Amino acid sequence: MRPRRGTHTAWRQIGDDTVVLDLRGKRMFGLNASAGAIWHALDNVESIDALADVFGDLDRSAIEAFVDQLGEHGLLAEGPVAVQDDLPFSEPVAPLVDLTPPAIIWSEAIPKVAATCAFLPGESDLCNQVPTS
Amino acid sequence: MQSGPDLVNPPIVVNDTAASNTVVIDTGGLTVAIECDDPTWRALARARWRDYVIDRPADLWVRYCVDSPTELDEHELAAARAVPLRSQQRGGDLELMGHAFHGRMRGSTVELTGPMATYPVDHILLFAWRRRRAPALVLHAAALVVEGQGLLCTGPSGAGKSTLAKLGQGLCDEFAGVRGDRDFELVGLPFWQGRSGSAPLDAVYLLVHGHRNERLRIGAEEAFARLRAQVVWPRDEPIALTAAFDQLADLILYVPIYEFRFRPEPSALDLLRRKVAA
Numbered sequence: 001m002r003p004r005r006g007t008h009t010a011w012r013q014i015g016d017d018t019v020v021l022d023l024r025g026k027r028m029f030g031l032n033a034s035a036g037a038i039w040h041a042l043d044n045v046e047s048i049d050a051l052a053d054v055f056g057d058l059d060r061s062a063i064e065a066f067v068d069q070l071g072e073h074g075l076l077a078e079g080p081v082a083v084q085d086d087l088p089f090s091e092p093v094a095p096l097v098d099l100t101p102p103a104i105i106w107s108e109a110i111p112k113v114a115a116t117c118a119f120l121p122g123e124s125d126l127c128n129q130v131p132t133s
Numbered sequence: 134m135q136s137g138p139d140l141v142n143p144p145i146v147v148n149d150t151a152a153s154n155t156v157v158i159d160t161g162g163l164t165v166a167i168e169c170d171d172p173t174w175r176a177l178a179r180a181r182w183r184d185y186v187i188d189r190p191a192d193l194w195v196r197y198c199v200d201s202p203t204e205l206d207e208h209e210l211a212a213a214r215a216v217p218l219r220s221q222q223r224g225g226d227l228e229l230m231g232h233a234f235h236g237r238m239r240g241s242t243v244e245l246t247g248p249m250a251t252y253p254v255d256h257i258l259l260f261a262w263r264r265r266r267a268p269a270l271v272l273h274a275a276a277l278v279v280e281g282q283g284l285l286c287t288g289p290s291g292a293g294k295s296t297l298a299k300l301g302q303g304l305c306d307e308f309a310g311v312r313g314d315r316d317f318e319l320v321g322l323p324f325w326q327g328r329s330g331s332a333p334l335d336a337v338y339l340l341v342h343g344h345r346n347e348r349l350r351i352g353a354e355e356a357f358a359r360l361r362a363q364v365v366w367p368r369d370e371p372i373a374l375t376a377a378f379d380q381l382a383d384l385i386l387y388v389p390i391y392e393f394r395f396r397p398e399p400s401a402l403d404l405l406r407r408k409v410a411a
Contacts (some may be wrong), residue, residue, distance in 0.1 A: 010375045010379070013382075014382060023371045023375065028316045108361070110368045
Protein backbone atom coordinates (compact mmCIF):
# COMPACT_ATOMS: atom_id res chain seq x y z
CA MET A 1 0.00 0.00 0.00
CA ARG A 2 1.24 3.42 -0.90
CA PRO A 3 -0.65 6.01 1.12
CA ARG A 4 -1.09 9.41 -0.45
CA ARG A 5 -2.63 12.61 0.81
CA GLY A 6 -5.98 13.26 -0.83
CA THR A 7 -5.97 15.97 -3.48
CA HIS A 8 -9.08 17.36 -1.78
CA THR A 9 -7.07 18.36 1.28
CA ALA A 10 -5.12 21.44 2.33
CA TRP A 11 -3.05 21.77 5.46
CA ARG A 12 -1.13 24.27 7.56
CA GLN A 13 1.19 24.10 10.48
CA ILE A 14 -0.39 25.79 13.51
CA GLY A 15 2.10 25.85 16.36
CA ASP A 16 3.11 22.24 16.99
CA ASP A 17 -0.02 20.88 15.37
CA THR A 18 -0.89 20.39 11.73
CA VAL A 19 -4.43 21.26 10.72
CA VAL A 20 -5.81 19.43 7.70
CA LEU A 21 -8.76 20.85 5.82
CA ASP A 22 -10.91 18.28 4.04
CA LEU A 23 -12.59 20.17 1.22
CA ARG A 24 -14.79 17.24 0.30
CA GLY A 25 -15.97 16.25 3.75
CA LYS A 26 -15.96 19.90 4.91
CA ARG A 27 -14.15 19.11 8.11
CA MET A 28 -10.94 20.15 9.79
CA PHE A 29 -8.63 17.76 11.58
CA GLY A 30 -5.95 18.57 14.11
CA LEU A 31 -2.88 16.33 14.02
CA ASN A 32 -0.37 16.19 16.83
CA ALA A 33 3.30 16.83 16.10
CA SER A 34 4.28 13.29 15.13
CA ALA A 35 1.11 12.83 13.08
CA GLY A 36 1.83 16.10 11.32
CA ALA A 37 5.34 14.96 10.47
CA ILE A 38 3.96 11.74 8.99
CA TRP A 39 1.31 13.67 7.07
CA HIS A 40 3.98 15.91 5.56
CA ALA A 41 6.07 12.87 4.60
CA LEU A 42 3.22 10.82 3.14
CA ASP A 43 3.68 11.68 -0.50
CA ASN A 44 7.39 10.99 -0.41
CA VAL A 45 7.44 7.38 0.68
CA GLU A 46 6.47 4.28 -1.22
CA SER A 47 5.03 2.23 1.59
CA ILE A 48 4.24 1.98 5.27
CA ASP A 49 7.56 0.15 5.64
CA ALA A 50 9.37 3.14 4.22
CA LEU A 51 7.41 5.41 6.52
CA ALA A 52 8.38 3.27 9.48
CA ASP A 53 12.01 3.53 8.41
CA VAL A 54 11.82 7.32 8.21
CA PHE A 55 10.17 7.56 11.62
CA GLY A 56 12.22 4.88 13.28
CA ASP A 57 11.63 6.36 16.73
CA LEU A 58 7.91 5.71 16.47
CA ASP A 59 6.23 2.39 16.92
CA ARG A 60 5.36 0.91 13.54
CA SER A 61 1.94 -0.25 14.69
CA ALA A 62 1.16 3.31 15.80
CA ILE A 63 2.12 4.61 12.36
CA GLU A 64 -0.08 2.00 10.70
CA ALA A 65 -2.97 2.81 12.99
CA PHE A 66 -2.64 6.50 12.21
CA VAL A 67 -2.54 5.92 8.45
CA ASP A 68 -5.61 3.72 8.80
CA GLN A 69 -7.28 6.52 10.73
CA LEU A 70 -6.50 8.95 7.90
CA GLY A 71 -8.06 6.54 5.44
CA GLU A 72 -11.17 6.08 7.56
CA HIS A 73 -11.66 9.84 7.63
CA GLY A 74 -11.31 10.02 3.85
CA LEU A 75 -8.13 12.07 3.93
CA LEU A 76 -6.10 9.80 1.66
CA ALA A 77 -6.20 9.44 -2.10
CA GLU A 78 -8.54 6.63 -3.06
CA GLY A 79 -7.76 3.63 -5.23
CA PRO A 80 -4.45 2.07 -6.15
CA VAL A 81 -1.61 4.47 -6.72
CA ALA A 82 1.05 3.48 -9.19
CA VAL A 83 4.54 3.28 -7.78
CA GLN A 84 6.69 5.98 -9.29
CA ASP A 85 10.42 5.88 -9.60
CA ASP A 86 10.75 9.60 -9.22
CA LEU A 87 8.96 10.55 -6.06
CA PRO A 88 8.00 14.20 -5.77
CA PHE A 89 10.53 16.47 -4.18
CA SER A 90 9.82 17.56 -0.66
CA GLU A 91 11.67 19.00 2.27
CA PRO A 92 13.57 16.36 4.23
CA VAL A 93 11.76 15.07 7.30
CA ALA A 94 13.06 16.73 10.44
CA PRO A 95 13.85 14.48 13.40
CA LEU A 96 10.92 14.13 15.77
CA VAL A 97 11.31 15.84 19.11
CA ASP A 98 7.98 14.75 20.53
CA LEU A 99 7.55 10.98 20.35
CA THR A 100 3.89 10.98 21.33
CA PRO A 101 2.13 8.39 19.15
CA PRO A 102 0.70 9.99 16.00
CA ALA A 103 -2.98 10.79 16.28
CA ILE A 104 -5.81 12.97 15.09
CA ILE A 105 -6.41 15.01 18.22
CA TRP A 106 -9.56 16.80 17.14
CA SER A 107 -11.91 17.09 14.23
CA GLU A 108 -14.69 19.51 13.54
CA ALA A 109 -17.19 20.11 10.77
CA ILE A 110 -16.98 23.44 8.97
CA PRO A 111 -20.03 25.19 10.35
CA LYS A 112 -22.80 26.72 8.31
CA VAL A 113 -23.40 30.32 9.26
CA ALA A 114 -26.15 32.55 8.00
CA ALA A 115 -25.36 35.85 6.38
CA THR A 116 -26.48 38.11 9.15
CA CYS A 117 -26.47 37.94 12.89
CA ALA A 118 -30.14 37.27 13.09
CA PHE A 119 -30.38 33.82 14.49
CA LEU A 120 -33.33 33.04 16.61
CA PRO A 121 -32.48 33.12 20.31
CA GLY A 122 -30.76 30.01 21.49
CA GLU A 123 -30.39 28.46 18.05
CA SER A 124 -26.78 29.35 17.47
CA ASP A 125 -23.63 29.41 19.52
CA LEU A 126 -22.48 32.37 17.51
CA CYS A 127 -25.27 34.75 18.22
CA ASN A 128 -28.42 34.73 20.24
CA GLN A 129 -29.59 38.20 19.47
CA VAL A 130 -32.68 39.24 17.63
CA PRO A 131 -32.13 42.01 15.10
CA THR A 132 -33.37 45.46 15.89
CA SER A 133 -33.53 46.69 12.33
CA MET B 134 -2.15 47.74 1.39
CA GLN B 135 -4.99 50.03 0.52
CA SER B 136 -5.58 52.98 2.76
CA GLY B 137 -9.01 53.26 4.28
CA PRO B 138 -11.28 56.25 4.41
CA ASP B 139 -11.13 58.78 7.20
CA LEU B 140 -12.47 56.85 10.16
CA VAL B 141 -14.10 59.72 11.95
CA ASN B 142 -15.65 61.46 8.98
CA PRO B 143 -15.78 59.05 6.06
CA PRO B 144 -15.92 60.94 2.76
CA ILE B 145 -19.40 59.98 1.71
CA VAL B 146 -20.96 61.22 -1.48
CA VAL B 147 -24.63 60.40 -1.59
CA ASN B 148 -25.59 59.55 -5.14
CA ASP B 149 -28.97 58.03 -4.46
CA THR B 150 -30.96 61.03 -5.54
CA ALA B 151 -34.71 61.03 -6.08
CA ALA B 152 -34.08 60.65 -9.79
CA SER B 153 -31.85 57.63 -9.41
CA ASN B 154 -32.97 54.07 -8.76
CA THR B 155 -29.48 52.98 -7.78
CA VAL B 156 -27.43 53.25 -4.63
CA VAL B 157 -23.70 52.49 -4.67
CA ILE B 158 -22.10 51.30 -1.45
CA ASP B 159 -18.57 50.44 -0.42
CA THR B 160 -18.26 47.28 1.68
CA GLY B 161 -14.63 47.19 2.73
CA GLY B 162 -13.23 47.76 -0.74
CA LEU B 163 -15.89 45.88 -2.69
CA THR B 164 -18.08 48.49 -4.35
CA VAL B 165 -21.61 47.34 -5.03
CA ALA B 166 -24.33 49.08 -7.02
CA ILE B 167 -27.82 48.15 -5.86
CA GLU B 168 -30.62 48.94 -8.26
CA CYS B 169 -34.34 48.70 -7.60
CA ASP B 170 -37.37 50.35 -9.18
CA ASP B 171 -39.45 50.17 -6.03
CA PRO B 172 -39.15 53.44 -4.05
CA THR B 173 -40.25 51.80 -0.77
CA TRP B 174 -37.50 49.20 -1.05
CA ARG B 175 -34.98 51.90 -1.98
CA ALA B 176 -35.92 53.77 1.20
CA LEU B 177 -35.22 50.61 3.20
CA ALA B 178 -31.90 50.24 1.39
CA ARG B 179 -30.94 53.86 2.02
CA ALA B 180 -31.63 53.44 5.73
CA ARG B 181 -29.85 50.09 5.87
CA TRP B 182 -26.61 51.13 4.14
CA ARG B 183 -26.60 54.89 4.63
CA ASP B 184 -23.08 54.90 6.08
CA TYR B 185 -21.67 52.99 3.13
CA VAL B 186 -22.92 55.06 0.23
CA ILE B 187 -20.10 56.15 -2.00
CA ASP B 188 -19.54 57.68 -5.43
CA ARG B 189 -17.37 55.14 -7.25
CA PRO B 190 -17.72 52.72 -10.14
CA ALA B 191 -19.16 49.44 -8.92
CA ASP B 192 -17.36 46.07 -8.85
CA LEU B 193 -20.68 44.25 -8.52
CA TRP B 194 -24.16 45.19 -9.76
CA VAL B 195 -27.22 43.89 -7.92
CA ARG B 196 -30.65 44.36 -9.47
CA TYR B 197 -33.43 43.75 -6.99
CA CYS B 198 -36.99 43.04 -7.96
CA VAL B 199 -39.63 43.17 -5.21
CA ASP B 200 -42.17 40.36 -5.55
CA SER B 201 -44.29 41.20 -2.52
CA PRO B 202 -45.06 44.69 -1.21
CA THR B 203 -45.65 43.54 2.38
CA GLU B 204 -42.85 44.32 4.81
CA LEU B 205 -41.77 41.43 7.00
CA ASP B 206 -42.13 41.73 10.76
CA GLU B 207 -39.18 41.33 13.10
CA HIS B 208 -39.73 37.64 13.74
CA GLU B 209 -40.12 36.85 10.05
CA LEU B 210 -36.94 38.80 9.31
CA ALA B 211 -35.01 36.93 11.96
CA ALA B 212 -36.15 33.59 10.57
CA ALA B 213 -35.42 34.63 6.99
CA ARG B 214 -31.94 35.90 7.76
CA ALA B 215 -31.01 32.74 9.60
CA VAL B 216 -31.37 30.62 6.46
CA PRO B 217 -27.98 30.41 4.74
CA LEU B 218 -27.62 31.26 1.09
CA ARG B 219 -27.35 28.27 -1.21
CA SER B 220 -25.61 28.46 -4.55
CA GLN B 221 -25.57 26.13 -7.52
CA GLN B 222 -23.78 26.38 -10.84
CA ARG B 223 -26.16 26.41 -13.82
CA GLY B 224 -24.24 26.70 -17.05
CA GLY B 225 -22.47 30.02 -16.96
CA ASP B 226 -24.71 31.30 -14.18
CA LEU B 227 -24.65 30.80 -10.48
CA GLU B 228 -28.10 30.17 -9.12
CA LEU B 229 -28.64 31.70 -5.69
CA MET B 230 -31.37 30.68 -3.29
CA GLY B 231 -32.32 31.84 0.16
CA HIS B 232 -35.42 32.16 2.27
CA ALA B 233 -38.16 33.69 0.07
CA PHE B 234 -35.74 34.98 -2.53
CA HIS B 235 -33.84 33.65 -5.49
CA GLY B 236 -31.55 35.00 -8.12
CA ARG B 237 -28.76 34.47 -10.58
CA MET B 238 -25.22 35.72 -10.71
CA ARG B 239 -23.47 36.06 -14.03
CA GLY B 240 -20.05 37.64 -14.01
CA SER B 241 -20.37 40.70 -11.85
CA THR B 242 -24.15 41.07 -12.15
CA VAL B 243 -26.72 39.61 -9.78
CA GLU B 244 -30.45 39.55 -10.55
CA LEU B 245 -32.50 39.04 -7.40
CA THR B 246 -36.20 38.64 -6.77
CA GLY B 247 -37.44 38.73 -3.21
CA PRO B 248 -39.59 40.31 -0.53
CA MET B 249 -39.79 43.88 0.73
CA ALA B 250 -36.65 43.48 2.83
CA THR B 251 -32.94 44.06 2.46
CA TYR B 252 -31.67 40.80 3.94
CA PRO B 253 -31.40 39.08 0.51
CA VAL B 254 -28.85 41.69 -0.52
CA ASP B 255 -27.01 41.19 2.79
CA HIS B 256 -26.63 37.54 1.84
CA ILE B 257 -25.31 38.53 -1.59
CA LEU B 258 -22.88 41.07 -0.14
CA LEU B 259 -21.44 38.55 2.26
CA PHE B 260 -21.32 35.91 -0.47
CA ALA B 261 -19.53 38.29 -2.84
CA TRP B 262 -17.16 39.44 -0.14
CA ARG B 263 -16.11 35.91 0.69
CA ARG B 264 -15.62 35.07 -3.00
CA ARG B 265 -13.35 37.99 -3.73
CA ARG B 266 -10.06 37.14 -5.36
CA ALA B 267 -8.14 39.09 -2.76
CA PRO B 268 -7.86 37.21 0.51
CA ALA B 269 -10.70 38.27 2.71
CA LEU B 270 -11.70 36.62 5.93
CA VAL B 271 -15.04 37.35 7.57
CA LEU B 272 -15.28 36.84 11.30
CA HIS B 273 -18.02 37.11 13.84
CA ALA B 274 -16.28 39.96 15.61
CA ALA B 275 -16.30 43.59 16.58
CA ALA B 276 -13.87 45.89 14.82
CA LEU B 277 -12.37 48.67 16.92
CA VAL B 278 -10.02 51.41 15.88
CA VAL B 279 -7.83 52.62 18.73
CA GLU B 280 -5.14 55.23 18.13
CA GLY B 281 -5.46 54.55 14.41
CA GLN B 282 -4.86 50.82 14.84
CA GLY B 283 -7.40 48.11 14.18
CA LEU B 284 -8.31 45.67 16.94
CA LEU B 285 -10.30 42.59 16.04
CA CYS B 286 -12.35 41.64 19.09
CA THR B 287 -14.07 38.31 18.96
CA GLY B 288 -15.61 35.65 21.11
CA PRO B 289 -18.82 33.70 21.50
CA SER B 290 -22.14 35.37 22.04
CA GLY B 291 -22.17 37.32 25.26
CA ALA B 292 -18.38 37.69 25.39
CA GLY B 293 -18.67 41.45 25.13
CA LYS B 294 -18.20 42.34 21.46
CA SER B 295 -21.06 44.80 21.38
CA THR B 296 -20.12 46.23 24.78
CA LEU B 297 -16.57 46.91 23.69
CA ALA B 298 -17.69 48.25 20.32
CA LYS B 299 -19.95 50.74 22.10
CA LEU B 300 -17.18 51.82 24.46
CA GLY B 301 -14.77 52.25 21.58
CA GLN B 302 -17.11 53.50 18.87
CA GLY B 303 -16.28 50.42 16.86
CA LEU B 304 -16.68 50.09 13.13
CA CYS B 305 -18.98 47.14 13.66
CA ASP B 306 -20.01 44.83 16.44
CA GLU B 307 -20.99 41.62 14.68
CA PHE B 308 -19.10 40.94 11.46
CA ALA B 309 -15.67 42.26 10.61
CA GLY B 310 -13.46 41.63 7.61
CA VAL B 311 -9.73 41.05 7.46
CA ARG B 312 -7.81 41.62 4.24
CA GLY B 313 -4.20 41.11 3.23
CA ASP B 314 -1.64 38.45 3.98
CA ARG B 315 1.13 39.66 6.28
CA ASP B 316 0.09 43.28 6.58
CA PHE B 317 -3.51 42.78 7.52
CA GLU B 318 -6.20 45.40 7.29
CA LEU B 319 -9.31 45.37 9.45
CA VAL B 320 -12.48 46.57 7.72
CA GLY B 321 -15.99 47.28 8.92
CA LEU B 322 -18.68 45.37 7.05
CA PRO B 323 -22.25 46.50 6.54
CA PHE B 324 -23.91 43.62 8.35
CA TRP B 325 -26.00 44.05 11.44
CA GLN B 326 -24.77 47.39 12.72
CA GLY B 327 -21.63 48.95 11.40
CA ARG B 328 -20.02 51.82 9.64
CA SER B 329 -17.58 52.13 6.84
CA GLY B 330 -13.87 52.31 7.60
CA SER B 331 -10.65 50.39 7.92
CA ALA B 332 -7.35 50.40 9.78
CA PRO B 333 -4.15 48.35 9.90
CA LEU B 334 -4.74 45.31 12.10
CA ASP B 335 -2.66 45.58 15.27
CA ALA B 336 -3.91 42.63 17.31
CA VAL B 337 -6.68 40.10 17.80
CA TYR B 338 -8.46 39.97 21.15
CA LEU B 339 -10.47 36.98 22.33
CA LEU B 340 -12.93 38.49 24.74
CA VAL B 341 -13.76 37.15 28.17
CA HIS B 342 -15.54 38.96 30.97
CA GLY B 343 -13.27 39.43 33.96
CA HIS B 344 -13.04 41.10 37.34
CA ARG B 345 -10.19 43.25 36.13
CA ASN B 346 -8.69 44.25 32.81
CA GLU B 347 -5.79 42.19 31.59
CA ARG B 348 -4.54 40.71 28.38
CA LEU B 349 -2.70 37.42 28.01
CA ARG B 350 -0.84 36.26 24.93
CA ILE B 351 -2.04 32.86 23.82
CA GLY B 352 -0.40 30.16 21.76
CA ALA B 353 -1.09 29.32 18.15
CA GLU B 354 -2.98 26.10 18.77
CA GLU B 355 -5.37 27.69 21.24
CA ALA B 356 -5.76 30.75 19.03
CA PHE B 357 -6.74 28.56 16.09
CA ALA B 358 -9.18 26.57 18.20
CA ARG B 359 -10.92 29.69 19.44
CA LEU B 360 -10.79 31.73 16.26
CA ARG B 361 -11.98 29.04 13.86
CA ALA B 362 -15.30 28.96 15.66
CA GLN B 363 -15.80 32.65 14.86
CA VAL B 364 -14.96 32.52 11.15
CA VAL B 365 -17.75 32.71 8.60
CA TRP B 366 -16.37 29.92 6.45
CA PRO B 367 -17.25 29.93 2.74
CA ARG B 368 -18.18 26.30 3.21
CA ASP B 369 -19.43 25.56 -0.28
CA GLU B 370 -16.71 27.34 -2.22
CA PRO B 371 -13.55 25.17 -2.18
CA ILE B 372 -11.23 27.88 -3.51
CA ALA B 373 -12.54 30.51 -1.13
CA LEU B 374 -12.57 27.99 1.72
CA THR B 375 -8.92 27.14 1.14
CA ALA B 376 -8.07 30.84 0.94
CA ALA B 377 -9.90 31.55 4.20
CA PHE B 378 -8.13 28.62 5.87
CA ASP B 379 -4.76 29.92 4.71
CA GLN B 380 -5.61 33.42 5.81
CA LEU B 381 -6.62 32.34 9.30
CA ALA B 382 -3.34 30.42 9.59
CA ASP B 383 -1.42 33.51 8.43
CA LEU B 384 -3.34 35.71 10.84
CA ILE B 385 -2.24 33.50 13.71
CA LEU B 386 1.31 33.43 12.39
CA TYR B 387 1.76 37.18 11.90
CA VAL B 388 -0.62 38.96 14.27
CA PRO B 389 -0.44 38.76 18.07
CA ILE B 390 -3.46 37.02 19.56
CA TYR B 391 -4.50 37.81 23.12
CA GLU B 392 -7.15 36.77 25.53
CA PHE B 393 -8.62 39.99 26.85
CA ARG B 394 -10.31 39.72 30.22
CA PHE B 395 -12.14 42.92 30.83
CA ARG B 396 -14.68 44.78 32.84
CA PRO B 397 -17.39 46.40 30.72
CA GLU B 398 -16.33 49.95 31.51
CA PRO B 399 -14.14 52.65 29.93
CA SER B 400 -11.05 51.44 31.79
CA ALA B 401 -10.98 48.43 29.44
CA LEU B 402 -10.60 50.74 26.48
CA ASP B 403 -7.94 52.73 28.33
CA LEU B 404 -5.88 49.57 28.69
CA LEU B 405 -6.20 48.84 24.98
CA ARG B 406 -5.14 52.41 24.20
CA ARG B 407 -2.05 52.06 26.40
CA LYS B 408 -1.12 48.75 24.81
CA VAL B 409 -1.48 50.12 21.29
CA ALA B 410 0.52 53.25 22.18
CA ALA B 411 3.26 51.07 23.68
